Amino acid sequence: MAFPTPRLAVKMLPFWLLSLSPPQIQAFQAVIGSNIRPLQFEKTASLKLTTCFHSTLRNDDPPKQFRSQNSRKTLGRLFNGKDDNDSTTTTTKPIPTKKTSSSNVKIFELDDAFEDDGENVVGTKFFGGNAVKDELYDPEEEERALELQKVKKEAEKEMEYKRFEDEGAFGDELGKRVGESLQIALNAILYGGQTNEDGVAVWKEDSALKWVTPFGKKSGNASPFKELKEATSFYNKLDIAILSGKTIKSEGKFSTVEIRWDIGALWPNPWESRVLLTGTSTLTVVDDKASNTITVVKQEDRLDGSSPMDVVSSLSSQLSPRFWDIYHIGMTPSTELDPRFDPSSVTSPRSSSGKLAKLSKKGLFSSYKLSYLPPRLVTQPSLLDVNGRSGRTAQALPNHGFTTAIKTMGPNKEFFVPVSPIEVTISKVLGDGSSDGDVGGSLITWTVPLPPEFASNTKLPLPLMEEESDVDEEVDANDGVDNKENSESLANQSNSPITATSPYSRRPSAPPPKPPTSLQCSYSLRPARLVATLPYAGNPQDEAVTDLRRKLYQQAVEQDGFKPKLDPVTKRPIFFFWMNDAKACFTRQGGLGMAVYEWRAEWSQSNEVGIELDL
Numbered sequence: 001m002a003f004p005t006p007r008l009a010v011k012m013l014p015f016w017l018l019s020l021s022p023p024q025i026q027a028f029q030a031v032i033g034s035n036i037r038p039l040q041f042e043k044t045a046s047l048k049l050t051t052c053f054h055s056t057l058r059n060d061d062p063p064k065q066f067r068s069q070n071s072r073k074t075l076g077r078l079f080n081g082k083d084d085n086d087s088t089t090t091t092t093k094p095i096p097t098k099k100t101s102s103s104n105v106k107i108f109e110l111d112d113a114f115e116d117d118g119e120n121v122v123g124t125k126f127f128g129g130n131a132v133k134d135e136l137y138d139p140e141e142e143e144r145a146l147e148l149q150k151v152k153k154e155a156e157k158e159m160e161y162k163r164f165e166d167e168g169a170f171g172d173e174l175g176k177r178v179g180e181s182l183q184i185a186l187n188a189i190l191y192g193g194q195t196n197e198d199g200v201a202v203w204k205e206d207s208a209l210k211w212v213t214p215f216g217k218k219s220g221n222a223s224p225f226k227e228l229k230e231a232t233s234f235y236n237k238l239d240i241a242i243l244s245g246k247t248i249k250s251e252g253k254f255s256t257v258e259i260r261w262d263i264g265a266l267w268p269n270p271w272e273s274r275v276l277l278t279g280t281s282t283l284t285v286v287d288d289k290a291s292n293t294i295t296v297v298k299q300e301d302r303l304d305g306s307s308p309m310d311v312v313s314s315l316s317s318q319l320s321p322r323f324w325d326i327y328h329i330g331m332t333p334s335t336e337l338d339p340r341f342d343p344s345s346v347t348s349p350r351s352s353s354g355k356l357a358k359l360s361k362k363g364l365f366s367s368y369k370l371s372y373l374p375p376r377l378v379t380q381p382s383l384l385d386v387n388g389r390s391g392r393t394a395q396a397l398p399n400h401g402f403t404t405a406i407k408t409m410g411p412n413k414e415f416f417v418p419v420s421p422i423e424v425t426i427s428k429v430l431g432d433g434s435s436d437g438d439v440g441g442s443l444i445t446w447t448v449p450l451p452p453e454f455a456s457n458t459k460l461p462l463p464l465m466e467e468e469s470d471v472d473e474e475v476d477a478n479d480g481v482d483n484k485e486n487s488e489s490l491a492n493q494s495n496s497p498i499t500a501t502s503p504y505s506r507r508p509s510a511p512p513p514k515p516p517t518s519l520q521c522s523y524s525l526r527p528a529r530l531v532a533t534l535p536y537a538g539n540p541q542d543e544a545v546t547d548l549r550r551k552l553y554q555q556a557v558e559q560d561g562f563k564p565k566l567d568p569v570t571k572r573p574i575f576f577f578w579m580n581d582a583k584a585c586f587t588r589q590g591g592l593g594m595a596v597y598e599w600r601a602e603w604s605q606s607n608e609v610g611i612e613l614d615l
Contacts, residue, residue: 159461159462159464160459160460160461160462161459161460161461161462161522161523162458162459163377163455163457163458163459163460163523164176164179164180164183164458166523166524166525168524168525169243169244169245169377169525170244170245170246171246172246172247174247174250174255174257174287175244175245175246175247175257175259176245177200177201177287177294178245178257178259178283178285178287178294179242179244179245179259180200180201180242180458181196181200181201181202181203181294182203182242182259182294183241183242183456183458184196184197184200184203184458185202185203185225186228186240186242186456187456189225189228189229189232190228190232190238190239190240190456197458201287201292201293201294202292202293202294203293203294203296204293204294204295204296205223205224205225205295205296206295206296206297208297209223209224209296209297209298209299210297210298210299211223211224211298211299211300212299212300212301213299213300213301214301214302214303214308214309214310214311215227215301215311216311218230224299228240234268235265235266235267235268236265236266236267236268236272237264237265237266237453238263238264238265238266239263239264239265239451239452239453239456240261240262240263240264240452240456241261241262241264241377241450241452241453241455241456242259242260242261242456243259243260243261243262243375243376243377243455243525244259244260244375244525245257245258245259245260246258248282253286254284254285254286254297255284255285255286255287256282256283256284256285257282257283257285258280258281258282258283259280259281259283260278260279260280260374260375261278261279261280261281262276262277262278262376262377262452262455263276263277263278263279263452264276264277264336264417264451264452264453265277266334267319269319271321271325271326271334272333272334273318273319273320273321273334274318274333274334274335274336274417275315275318275319276318276336276337276338276339276451276452277303277311277314277315278303278304278339278374278376279301279302279303279304279308280301280302280304281299281300281301281302282299282300282302283296283298283299284296284297284298284299285297304339304341304346304374305339305341305345305346306341306342306345306346318337322334322335324581324598324600324606328598331596331598332416332418332583332585332596333416333417333418334418335418335419335420335583336417336418336419336420336451337419337420337421338373338376338419338420338421338449339373339374340371340372340373341371341372341373341374342371342372343370343371343372343530346372362560363555363559363560366555366556366559366560367534367555368532368533368534368552368555368556369532369533369534370530370531370532371530371531371532371533372528372529372530373526373528373529373530373531374528375525375526375527375528376449376450376525376526377449377450377455377523377524377525377526378447378448378449378450378523378524378525378526379401379447379448379450379521379522379523379591379592380445380446380447380448380521380522380523380524381397381398381400381401381445381446381463381519381520381521382443382444382445382446382518382519382520382521383398383400383443383444383516383517383518383519383520384429384441384442384443384444384516384517384518385441385442385443385444385516386440386441386442386514386516386517387513387514388442389541389542389543391513391541392539392541393444393516393541394424394426394444394446394539394540394541394577395539395540395541396595396597397422397446397448397582397584397592397595398446398516398519400463400519400521401446401448401463401521401592402463402591402592402593402594403461403462403463403590403591403592403593404461404587404589404590404591404592404593405590405593405594406585406587406590406593406594408594414587415587415588416585416586416587416593416594417451417453417454417585417586417587418583418584418585418586418596419448419449419450419451419583419584419585419586420579420580420582420583420584421578421579421580421582421607421608422446422447422448422578422579422582422583422584422595423446423447423448423576423577423578423579424444424445424446424447424540424576424577424579425444425445425447425574425575425576425577426442426443426444426445426540426541426575426577427442427443427445427567427569427570427572428440428442428443428570429441429442429443443518447526447576448584448592449526450523450586451586453586453588454586454587454588454591456588457588457589460523460591461590461591462521462522462523463521528615529612529615530612530613530614530615531576531610531611531612531613532552532555532556532562532610532611532613533552533578533608533609533610533611534548534551534552534608534609534610535605535606535607535608536548536605536607536608536609537600537602537603537604537605537606537607538607539607540577540579545577545609548609549575549609549611552575552609552610552611553573553611556611556613557573557611562613562614563613563614564611564612564613564614565612565613565614573611573612574611574612575609575610575611575612576609576610576611576612577607577608577609577610578607578608578609578610579607580606580607580608581597581598581599581600581606581607582595582596582597582598583595583596583597583598
């Protein structure tokens with residue numbers, strides 16, 4: 001690279017050396033001399049300063065992107081030897097150099113280049129000292145750069161869901177501290193990494209810990225963490241997610257906290273059955289805030305379902321191969337199913353007898369199925385649709401619900417967990433008439449349970465919401481004449497046999513579907529539910545679903561006396577649709593990245609129409 005003058009070389013050579021790779025630096029040293037070495041720079045006060053002089057290495061003329069007139073004059077002076085207030089050109093006297101061999105050539109001294117006396121910024125001597133720095137410094141630009149950095153940090157925070165700051169799951173401070181501390185300790189065993197994070201309490205087990213659990217113990221004095229380390233060598237994959245925590249009571253230094261958890265495991269059989277266990281633990285802990293530690297002295301575990309202390313019965317129904325997993329073998333790994341329990345054996349906090357109320361009122365000839373669903377952590381994308389049944393919007397997960405993409409083939413293919421079912425709810429929304437054409441529509445919400453592998457993260461990624469652009473609308477408006485001319489030709493062709501019978505062509509008279517609005521996506525802890533369902537083989541927006549809803553309401557509410565749970569906004573019963581023929585696929589770090597829709601025979605009646613009932 002040729003420099004205009006030795007003076008200019010002295011000013012720009014350090015930044016030029018920064019742009020060289022290590023092999024290029026070695027070659028440069030071989031030619032010029034070994035006294036020149038790579039430089040270590042500190043950032044200057046002005047980011048513009050560095051950017052400007054990087055640009056001068058690639059252009060012979062002063063860069064045109066400078067906004068300051070003083071900056072143009074100063075750079076012109078460096079190139080042409082002109083003074084800021086002098087219109088005449090003067091030639092700069094070159095720095096005398098001694099002609100020696102190439103191995104002893106020394107263009108400049110670096111000893112005094114980086115002296116910092118407390119007033120000058122390190123490195124500014126190469127750019128003319130403080131005078132040039134002051135001329136290039138723009139307070140407005142610097143303030144705007146700091147503001148943009150602040151906005152970026154805030155945007156990054158908004159793109160994450162911090163589970164342990166959700167008051168709906170962790171309502172009190174101690175429940176949050178216990179849940180987060182235990183989750184980080186579990187992740188360190190299952191996935192490796194740090195045992196604690198900044199500001200998070202360190203989890204400890206007391207030497208005299210009392211542990212009551214349905215899970216097997218190899219010895220009488222076994223602790224939960226010791227048994228967990230042993231279990232990781234047995235299962236092909238093991239994941240634990242702490243979903244919620246709340247303080248029950250506090251007496252002196254001891255506090256009782258109830259936490260809810262999900263345990264997911266990949267069983268070591270040929271088809272790798274995926275099992276899911278849900279339950280709660282009652283922990284007696286000592287919270288020492290001075291040392292920032294939480295010590296558990298007693299732990300009692302209980303499984304959801306009819307046998308809270310029998311893990312074998314909870315596992316047995318999930319180990320056998322499922323028909324549709326075998327039928328679609330090779331499409332996805334074994335599916336993790338959302339657990340459903342017989343409500344007759346599930347306790348309820350609202351029932352004095354310990355069982356769910358009104359179970360005896362189910363009619364003998366009622367065809368619906370009654371199920372209890374434990375609390376789960378879910379993701380819920382939603383949108384406002386105005387296309388009605390013909391749009392078929394509810395049949396697939398929306399794009400704004402995905403947070404990643406999954407590689408399913410190749411050397412870098414990713415491991416993922418499919419979960420099912422995908423729940424769809426559709427409620428009517430009336431327009432307020434605030435704008436032309438505001439006639440309301442249907443609020444469609446998808447609910448997908450999170451597998452423990454993904455839910456075990458303390459922070460979950462949120463999807464990036466992009467505003468709808470008006471480019472398509474502008475193109476349609478500009479092409480209005482052409483569309484009008486083509487509409488007549490299309491209308492003449494509408495009676496042709498090809499147009500009338502082709503399944504791939506839309507009727508010319510049908511308007512194009514309108515894009516959805518009010519796109520939203522969030523994570524939340526779904527509470528425990530009591531539901532009644534009827535089997536169905538179709539899709540969420542079929543007309544037959546309306547008849548099934550009416551039948552379900554008549555049997556469960558009018559005949560058997562169950563009380564329906566009402567939507568807090570519309571004050572109507574909450575109906576939903578379970579897509580058991582669909583799978584949502586998650587990776588541990590990325591989240592929801594793929595949806596799989598299986599073909600299933602109509603006779604299987606695999607999907608379900610349901611209504612939510614009060615507990």
